Amino acid sequence: MPKTSDPRTRIVVDDVHKHFKLRHTHSIKETFVAAMKRKKLVSDFQALDGVSFEIGEGESVALLGYNGSGKSTMLKLISGVLRPDEGRVLTRGRVAGLIEVGAGFHPDLSGRENVFLNAAILGMSKKEIEERFDSIVEFSEIEKFIDTEVKHYSSGMFLRLAFSVAIHTEVDILLIDEILSVGDEPFQQKCIARVKELHSQGKTLVVVSHDLDMVSDLCERGILLQDGKVRIDGASKDAVALMRS
Amino acid sequence: MSTPAEERFVAPGSTTGLIDVFRRRYLLSLIVRKEVGIRYRGSVLGWLWSYVKPLIQFLVFFFALGVFLDLNRSIDYYPIYLLSGITAVTFFNESFANGTRSLVDNAALIKKIYFPRQMFPVASMLVATINTVPQIIVVIAISLFFGWAPGVLNIAALLLGLVIIALLATGLGMLFGAINVTFRDAQSFVEIIVMISVWASPVMYQWQMVASKVPEWLFSLYTLNPITIAVELFHYGIWFPLNPGDAATIPGLWPRSALALGVAVLVVAIGELVFRRLEGRFAQDL
Numbered sequence A: 001m002p003k004t005s006d007p008r009t010r011i012v013v014d015d016v017h018k019h020f021k022l023r024h025t026h027s028i029k030e031t032f033v034a035a036m037k038r039k040k041l042v043s044d045f046q047a048l049d050g051v052s053f054e055i056g057e058g059e060s061v062a063l064l065g066y067n068g069s070g071k072s073t074m075l076k077l078i079s080g081v082l083r084p085d086e087g088r089v090l091t092r093g094r095v096a097g098l099i100e101v102g103a104g105f106h107p108d109l110s111g112r113e114n115v116f117l118n119a120a121i122l123g124m125s126k127k128e129i130e131e132r133f134d135s136i137v138e139f140s141e142i143e144k145f146i147d148t149e150v151k152h153y154s155s156g157m158f159l160r161l162a163f164s165v166a167i168h169t170e171v172d173i174l175l176i177d178e179i180l181s182v183g184d185e186p187f188q189q190k191c192i193a194r195v196k197e198l199h200s201q202g203k204t205l206v207v208v209s210h211d212l213d214m215v216s217d218l219c220e221r222g223i224l225l226q227d228g229k230v231r232i233d234g235a236s237k238d239a240v241a242l243m244r245s
Numbered sequence B: 001m002s003t004p005a006e007e008r009f010v011a012p013g014s015t016t017g018l019i020d021v022f023r024r025r026y027l028l029s030l031i032v033r034k035e036v037g038i039r040y041r042g043s044v045l046g047w048l049w050s051y052v053k054p055l056i057q058f059l060v061f062f063f064a065l066g067v068f069l070d071l072n073r074s075i076d077y078y079p080i081y082l083l084s085g086i087t088a089v090t091f092f093n094e095s096f097a098n099g100t101r102s103l104v105d106n107a108a109l110i111k112k113i114y115f116p117r118q119m120f121p122v123a124s125m126l127v128a129t130i131n132t133v134p135q136i137i138v139v140i141a142i143s144l145f146f147g148w149a150p151g152v153l154n155i156a157a158l159l160l161g162l163v164i165i166a167l168l169a170t171g172l173g174m175l176f177g178a179i180n181v182t183f184r185d186a187q188s189f190v191e192i193i194v195m196i197s198v199w200a201s202p203v204m205y206q207w208q209m210v211a212s213k214v215p216e217w218l219f220s221l222y223t224l225n226p227i228t229i230a231v232e233l234f235h236y237g238i239w240f241p242l243n244p245g246d247a248a249t250i251p252g253l254w255p256r257s258a259l260a261l262g263v264a265v266l267v268v269a270i271g272e273l274v275f276r277r278l279e280g281r282f283a284q285d286l
Helices: A028-036 A071-079 A111-121 A126-140 A155-167 A185-200 A212-218 A236-244 B018-023 B025-038 B046-068 B078-105 B119-145 B152-182 B185-197 B207-213 B216-224 B226-242 B253-279
Strands: A009-023 A042-056 A060-064 A086-092 A095-099 A173-177 A204-208 A221-226 A229-235
Touching: A009 A071, A009 A204, A042 A071, A042 A086, A042 A204, A042 A221, A042 A229, A060 A071, A060 A212, A060 A236, A071 A086, A071 A095, A071 A173, A071 A204, A095 A155, A111 A126, A111 A155, A111 B025, A126 A155, A155 A185, A173 A185, A185 A204, A185 A212, A204 A212, A212 A236, A221 A236, A229 A236, B018 B025, B018 B119, B025 B119, B046 B078, B046 B119, B078 B119, B078 B152, B078 B185, B078 B226, B119 B152, B119 B226, B152 B185, B152 B226, B152 B253, B207 B216, B216 B226, B216 B253, B226 B253
Parallel strands: A060 A204, A060 A221, A095 A173, A173 A204
Antiparallel strands: A009 A042, A009 A086, A221 A229
């Protein structure tokens, strides 16, 4: 039984299983033909197979693993986009995911409108957004283009603004998926610095990235997932070393 | 010691559904504003397009039924009769069809960020409302030339009709929208409902014509359709104050309206229930 009474626990993942059914047929006709030929109609893919861990307040944790090891699935379960099939996931406090930022951006809206829309999607109130609008724009360094439609942005500008919105949300738990690889080198450094700053303010971080050096620098703890199971849960340096071996 | 709500453990992705949508009114208003803003972006006529369609429909019905089939003679102020009915049904159709597609259309968001997804069908309904209100004003403006002088009851009927359709369309939008995520068949099915809806209510003809042709039980079934009642409420609000000759409201309009409202609320409840049941699969099925 996890200690949900511990006031410092932020995330509880308790024996979580998640599997996906992959349908091989997509219409009645295909299903019929496949059934006649006695082919498999669905196959099961076990993305997470009994994963348990707890993350406390102010911890920074790297979820590591190769492609398809279930890292992103885990992150989506914590953000609430997916729900576990078995076991349970609990979070305490406000959660915001930097999961592929810019998902809520609409190309036909101006940068300004997109900032408001996305910040609201990430759970901010009108007042909070208005208070932070200037610093969001300043961080993104695209003041000149803020009233231009986003479809005219370069991909770098787009990601800067999207990241800037996400990083300014008022959160207790921040989920980061491959985001720190955006933009040019100076902007990347700025983003990492900002994430570290949030961490020093006591925010809880969960990071998924393939940039192992960056991750082991940013996070103290590492959880290595392999075939849907936790292989190692310890210091991030050790987890990275094991992964590289 | 009690812990504040912010500090309690919750299972991510579990919501109070529809209630949450209204708790996050600001986001809802932004989504509605976005939809309104982008729908006709890049077209010269813009929002006028949403008036062209009902207008053309009106002209077709007016000439085919009013002139050629002579309904102009048997129903007083037939153009107003037609327009008020078409406005009601168009509101329903737009809200329902867009609500059904809304989840698939916003797949990118639903797969990546969690927030109450009922937001989308509700937003579709609100966008349709924003579209419909000016249409009603136009119809009323035309009626004013014919001496439209409504009482309080007429206005109340009009509003009640709007509420019934809004609820019904939201509930059905959630229901079919949720099914549409896994089975896109829902979309095609809804297109058929939309096609029939204008014929299944007294938009072009009068309810008396149905009552005189079908057995009583079938007529009862006919009046159970909340859209039928909403259309009649629209007639009562816009067409009736013109004092058309030998016109009568459907017998028991008010009790039937209460029933229609009840049906609409029930549909919302069913829609919400099914939505919640299926919601867990949205992110993986889209």
